[in-house]
Amino acid sequence: MTAKIIDGKSFAEGLRSRVAGHVERLKAEHGITPGLAVVIVGHDPASQVYVTNKAKQTAEVGMASFKYELPEDASEAELLELVKRLNADQAVHGILVQLPVPKHIDANKVIEAIDPAKDVDSFTPANVGKVQIGLPGPVSCTPLGCLMLLRDELGSLAGLNAVIIGRSNLVGKPMMQLLLRDNCTVTVAHSRTQNLADVVRQADIVVAAVGRPEMIKGDWIKPGATVIDVGINRVPAPEKGEGKTRLVGDVDFTSAKEVAAAITPVPGGVGPMTIACLLANTVTTASLINNLVPPSDLTA
Numbered sequence: 302m303t304a305k306i307i308d309g310k311s312f313a314e315g316l317r318s319r320v321a322g323h324v325e326r327l328k329a330e331h332g333i334t335p336g337l338a339v340v341i342v343g344h345d346p347a348s349q350v351y352v353t354n355k356a357k358q359t360a361e362v363g364m365a366s367f368k369y370e371l372p373e374d375a376s377e378a379e380l381l382e383l384v385k386r387l388n389a390d391q392a393v394h395g396i397l398v399q400l401p402v403p404k405h406i407d408a409n410k411v412i413e414a415i416d417p418a419k420d421v422d423s424f425t426p427a428n429v430g431k432v433q434i435g436l437p438g439p440v441s442c443t444p445l446g447c448l449m450l451l452r453d454e455l456g457s458l459a460g461l462n463a464v465i466i467g468r469s470n471l472v473g474k475p476m477m478q479l480l481l482r483d484n485c486t487v488t489v490a491h492s493r494t495q496n497l498a499d500v501v502r503q504a505d506i507v508v509a510a511v512g513r514p515e516m517i518k519g520d521w522i523k524p525g526a527t528v529i530d531v532g533i534n535r536v537p538a539p540e541k542g543e544g545k546t547r548l549v550g551d552v553d554f555t556s557a558k559e560v561a562a563a564i565t566p567v568p569g570g571v572g573p574m575t576i577a578c579l580l581a582n583t584v585t586t587a588s589l590i591n592n593l594v595p596p597s598d599l600t601a
């Protein structure tokens with residue numbers, strides 16, 4: 302069997318056009334222009350690319366886009382001061398501080414400084430709690446994107462065995478909550494899990510978010526499973542020329558696609574969904590801030 306390749310790029314385009322429609326309605330019917338502020342500290346090249354894409358796509362769906370670039374040696378106090386200003390700014394409905402921040406800054410302290418009402422990453426303790434108990438609010442972008450792709454592929458997820466590899470606050474833990482909410486039986490595996498291949502072999506749904514290039518092999522996959530690869534790893538590609546690199550996921554795509562029923566590629570799978578979900582979350586927070594019911598087709 303050769304798996305269906307899940308086209309995250311095209312799904313994200315559809316989501317962005319739904320977002321643009323809701324932005325248009327918020328402007329026309331309520332005089333609200335949703336605004337997203339993206340903050341980057343330092344010059345990590347991968348983060349720079351993400352942040353530039355986020356700002357560009359924000360403007361493309363008709364939202365106000367604010368980009369703040371702080372130098373690598375900016376102090377924690379400066380960053381906290383900026384977050385405080387953005388919390389108070391009425392034109393801003395979403396605040397994203399690109400992670401990682403430089404080592405001299407406490408990321409948790411920065412996250413906790415963000416007004417939960419504007420926390421489009423859903424990283425603040427208040428929003429993590431809301432997701433856990435099923436209250437409306439923003440849902441972490443990457444897990445939300447994965448969930449949308451899974452629902453689109455499989456319909457109801459009820460009763461399916463889901464194995465998440467990776468227990469990060471950014472992906473693994475919120476993904477666990479969302480899949481539980483959709484009535485999956487969820488296992489969260491991680492670097493200390495014993496017999497990982499056997500654990501993954503039980504999964505109808507595999508969500509790979511470990512950050513290790515091509516670690517999950519085709520013979521770990523249950524025939525007919527749906528595989529969502531969150532990994533974005535840059536590896537050397539000498540076949541393309543000296544010093545060249547290519548992007549690969551956490552799943553060994555070549556072997557896994559021969560076993561799975563459906564699989565996301567890297568690039569073009571989960572990646573484009575993350576930014577589209579960030580835009581969707583900004584419409585959600587802009588609606589909630591203005592006491593409007595957020596659109597149901599943009600969230601979990």
Ligand code: GUN
Nearest residue numbers: 397398399400401422442
């Ligand atoms: N760095 C990598 N992914 C993310 C994300 O989803 N949000 C933020 N704020 N930083 C990131």
